Amino acid sequence: MILPVAVARGVADGGIDRAYRRWTSARVRAGSMLRTAAGVVEIVAVDEIDPSSITDDDARAAGAGSAAAVRRAFRGDPGDPVFRIRLRAAGADPRVALRDTPPTGPDELDELVRRLDRLDRASRHGPWTRDTLRCVAEHPGERAADLAGRLGRERDPLKLDVRKLKNLGLTESLETGYRISPRGAAFLATGR
Known part of the structure; x- marks a missing residue:
């Protein structure tokens, strides 16, 4: 999973704590670490969700302007599941x-x-x-x-x-x- 630099920085400063992805199956798992431009980010949880349950507050916590913007950004087949990935900063990149x-x-x-x-x-x-x-x-x-x-x-x-x-x-x-x-x-x- 690749996090855009703005999202990685948002995780590092505490303003972002999640990401949403549409995949055929989960591609990350809880406990894994991502090295990003803003430091190491931990995957805290990965949950399959109904994309219609994403609120504007959820979207802002993912660094997006609205729930509709999050849904428009999904790639892949519309029938594939959507995952909420909980994120937290885990320190500087060694x-x-x-x-x-x-x-x-x-x-x-x-x-x-x-x-x-x-x-x-x-x-x-x-x-x-x-x-x-x-x-x-x-x-x-x-x-x-x-x-x-x-x-x-x-x-x-x-x-x-x-x-x-x-x-x-x-x-x-x-x-x-x-x-x-x-x-x-x-x-x-x-x-x-």
């Missing part, structure tokens, strides 16, 4: 602190190299981690489709791979594209 911290000492650097090597070995298209890091560093803010073209890759698999680098604190997502993080720049500077 990747934010990680990306600002260069690898300290040879043990941490060796572990980072091991993790990148493991990603390279698991890839169906061969080693990609260092080339992708260098490309992001050389072209900050460039769209994923353009980065993929530079690397001779498809856009969507590249986006998934950049997310793996982000999970290691090596890249940051921008409004458009990505940039290398201080941690990623420090890693590239080692030449490993």
